Amino acid sequence: TQLLEQSPQFLSIQEGENLTVYCNSSSVFSSLQWYRQEPGEGPVLLVTVVTGGEVKKLKRLTFQFGDARKDSSLHITAAQPGDTGLYLCATRGGGADGLTFGKGTHLIIQP
Amino acid sequence: KAGVTQTPRYLIKTRGQQVTLSCSPISGHRSVSWYQQTPGQGLQFLFEYFSETQRNKGNFPGRFSGRQFSNSRSEMNVSTLELGDSALYLCASSYRGENNNSPLHFGNGTRLTVT
Numbered sequence: 001t002q003l004l005e006q007s008p009q010f011l012s013i014q015e016g017e018n019l020t021v022y023c024n025s026s027s028v029f030s031s032l033q034w035y036r037q038e039p040g041e042g043p044v045l046l047v048t049v050v051t052g053g054e055v056k057k058l059k060r061l062t063f064q065f066g067d068a069r070k071d072s073s074l075h076i077t078a079a080q081p082g083d084t085g086l087y088l089c090a091t092r093g094g095g096a097d098g099l100t101f102g103k104g105t106h107l108i109i110q111p
Numbered sequence: 112k113a114g115v116t117q118t119p120r121y122l123i124k125t126r127g128q129q130v131t132l133s134c135s136p137i138s139g140h141r142s143v144s145w146y147q148q149t150p151g152q153g154l155q156f157l158f159e160y161f162s163e164t165q166r167n168k169g170n171f172p173g174r175f176s177g178r179q180f181s182n183s184r185s186e187m188n189v190s191t192l193e194l195g196d197s198a199l200y201l202c203a204s205s206y207r208g209e210n211n212n213s214p215l216h217f218g219n220g221t222r223l224t225v226t
Contacts, residue, residue, distance in 0.1 A: 031212065042115070042201050042217030043154075088154065097167035098144060098156025098209050 004089055004102035012108040016078055021105040023089035024071045030092060032072045033099070034063055037086040079109045113138065115204050115218035123224045129190040132221045136183050136204030140216070142166075143185035144209055145177060148199040148220070157200075160185055161208045189223075197225045 005024045013019055023032065031050045035043035047056050049065035049072060056063045060083075062075040076083055086106050090099040116135040124130050136143050144167075145157040156169035160179035177187045183204075189196055199220045207213035 041219050042203070044217070045214055048212075048214075090154075092209070092212065098146070098159060098169055099154075099215070100156070101154035103153040 004091065004100060006087075006089060006102035006105050008105060009103070010106045010108075012110065013079060015080055015109055015111050018075070018077050019079055019107070020073055020075045021087055021107070022071065022073050023102055025091070027070065029065075029069045029072075032065060032069075033090045034072070034074055035088040035090060035101075037088060037104070038084070043086075043088055079107075081109045081111050083107065084109050115202055115216050117200075117202050117218035117221050119221060120219070121222045121224075123226060124192050125226055126192055126194060128192050129188065130192060130223060132187045132189075132200055132202075132223075134185045134187070134202030134204075134218060136185070136202075137216055140204035140206050141183055142205045142208035142213065143179055143183065144203045144205070144215065145185070145187050146201045146203065146217075147171075148201055149197075154201070157187070159209050167209055192225045194225050197223060199223075 007022050033048045034046045037043040047063045052069045053067045054065040060077045064073045086104045088101050088104045090101045118133045142161045144159040146154050148154045157171055158177055159167040163179045174190045179185045199222050201217050201220045203215040203217045205213035205215050
């Protein structure tokens with residue numbers, strides 16, 4: 001089973017600051033998904049990246065897939081309290097059925 | 112379009128009991144997957160049902176089982192509950208299923224506490 005390591009585990013910053021969270025694996029990803037989960041709710045898919053070097057933008061969120069497809073990052077510009085949540089990366093393959101998730105980054109944006 | 116609905120939202124059970132959780136997928140979705148989320152292990156895949164057949168299975172003991180009905184609604188059953196089964200159980204539906212990289216739509220989960 002492919003293991004995904006996410007860092008940092010916890011991050012608390014002030015509104016308006018920028019931040020980057022990471023998702024890494026020792027194996028090559030076939031593709032990678034990023035989810036956000038808010039308290040009391042299920043994860044919501046933000047983006048899927050497939051091609052090495054790919055960059056996707058979703059308003060203030062920028063997702064990057066490493067050239068070797070073994071790592072990915074999520075950068076948030078001018079963070080807002082509404083960005084608070086658990087950010088999860090997930091992938092398929094590596095011998096496991098279903099999605100394999102990282103343990104996530106707990107992000108808190110303070111007003 | 113209604114989202115994925117899971118019932119009940121909260122459950123408290125005693126060790127040794129059994130429990131049944133329910134999931135209604137988005138209309139038109141034929142695949143339902145179940146995941147367990149705990150603070151220690153994160154999200155882990157339990158199994159997937161597609162058109163009433165179990166198509167994929169994760170690495171969980173046989174005490175965890177499920178089924179899917181002809182209207183695509185799914186139930187998950189856990190027998191002989193253990194303290195370690197306390198978790199958030201999430202259901203996700205998709206149109207073409209896990210094998211086809213179809214986007215998953217998650218419900219808000221059932222929080223199970225075993226005492």
